[in-house]
Amino acid sequence: MPQREYVIEPMISAKAIAARVEELAGEIERHFAGTGKLVVVGLLRGSFVFIADLVREIGLNIEVDFLEASSYGDSTESSREVRILKDLRGEIGGRDVLVVEDIVDTGYTLQHVVGLLRSRKPRRLETIALLDKPSRREVDIRATWTGFEIPDEFVVGYGIDFAQRNRNLPYIGKVRFTGEG
Ligand code: IMP
Ligand code: MG
Helix, strand or coil: CCCCCEEEEEEECHHHHHHHHHHHHHHHHHHCCCCCCEEEEEEECCCHHHHHHHHCCCCCCEEEEEEEECCCCCCCCCCCCCCEEECCCCCCCCCEEEEEEEEECCCHHHHHHHHHHHCCCCCEEEEEEEEECHHHCCCCCCCCEEEEECCCCCEEECCECECCECCCCCCEEEEEECCCC
């Protein structure tokens, strides 16, 4: 698919994200207070910036692990079939686990990952998504914590890409296609 031209319109500022991350970290800290160790599982690749900021605000004993599920490829269309491309390095049986996702869209990715991780019998498993597009949902799933609900727009920045571009933007912006095509 040839790359269509687009501009990025700011949607959520770096400052607003930082303030929300701090709030969410406080809630997570209270929820898991007293845990021996919290395993924070980032879903690659879109959550890498969010997880980096989040864990630095959580004052608990933390272990970080990553899991990669197949997603959009290089298009803006979601796929209902989710495959695990890279599994966790560590065991989660009997542990406290927090799954960190960038965006919940149709919900297939989070549903699949939660199902897989629950089958390994963690002590507690919760989920957090930076962004949620509730109007796009096709399966009945919600993250335990959500940073921001957004409308049905394709977004980039703060770790989130369009065909591997724009992950390094410090804020969240929406993609607006320009010209023909
Ligand atoms: P779901 O399985 O449809 O919920 O898709 C979730 C995944 O699709 C997210 O983890 C993102 O990687 C990707 N995704 C969904 N919406 C967007 C978007 O607006 N921009 C970039 N990636 C997106
Ligand atoms: Mg993703």
